[in-house]
Amino acid sequence: MKKFALLSFLFIAIVIASSELRFCRADASPDAVLDTDGKKLRVSNKYYILPAFEGSGGGGLAIGNIRKEYDRCGINVVQERYEQSDGDPTTFLPINPKKGVVRVSTDLNIEFDATTRCRKSTVWKLGTFDRYLRQYFVTIGGTKGNPGRETTENWFKIEKYGKGNYKLVYCPRVCKYCKVMCKDIGIFENNGIRGLVLSDTPFPVIFKKVYE
Known part of the structure; x- marks a missing residue:
């Protein structure tokens, strides 16, 4: 018993x-997203978004124009032409920024710490379908915060992609009843200018902290 x-x-x-x-x-x-020093990405810091591999067609990500190079009134998120260029500094704002750490698989806003001649917001968003180039481009002009139905185009995610590398993803979950596309963020080239688009082929990236 x-x-x-x-x-x-x-x-x-x-x-x-x-x-x-x-x-x-x-x-x-x-898991926390790690930078090239192996440190956690933090909301208070700035980072360059760089290609994970050398010889990937250019440098870091910056503001540009998929139809016209060297246009600071551009609306597109593009890859710098030269590998030596780190691009524009970037900040990340998760849906819950109080935690202070940027994590994978989490909705977040991405913003360039840069200015444009047009005084446009430098927050990333998914643009409308480009009928001429047949692509959904990642652009600037978005808004930060206010998760919900009206802001789904402003939210992205960072996901792991291989050992020590990451990819950017558009698959917002800030509106539970909204129907949204879920796609990786890749590269589309037009006349030598490489812009970010929704794609079946992701663009592998890493994050390098900006030291000021």
């Missing part, structure tokens, strides 16, 4: 422990 009671107690203890472990795993935060 004592043996049966002991076995029953052990069984119940194992079930409870397993349930608690599953709960903890489900409630755990996603």
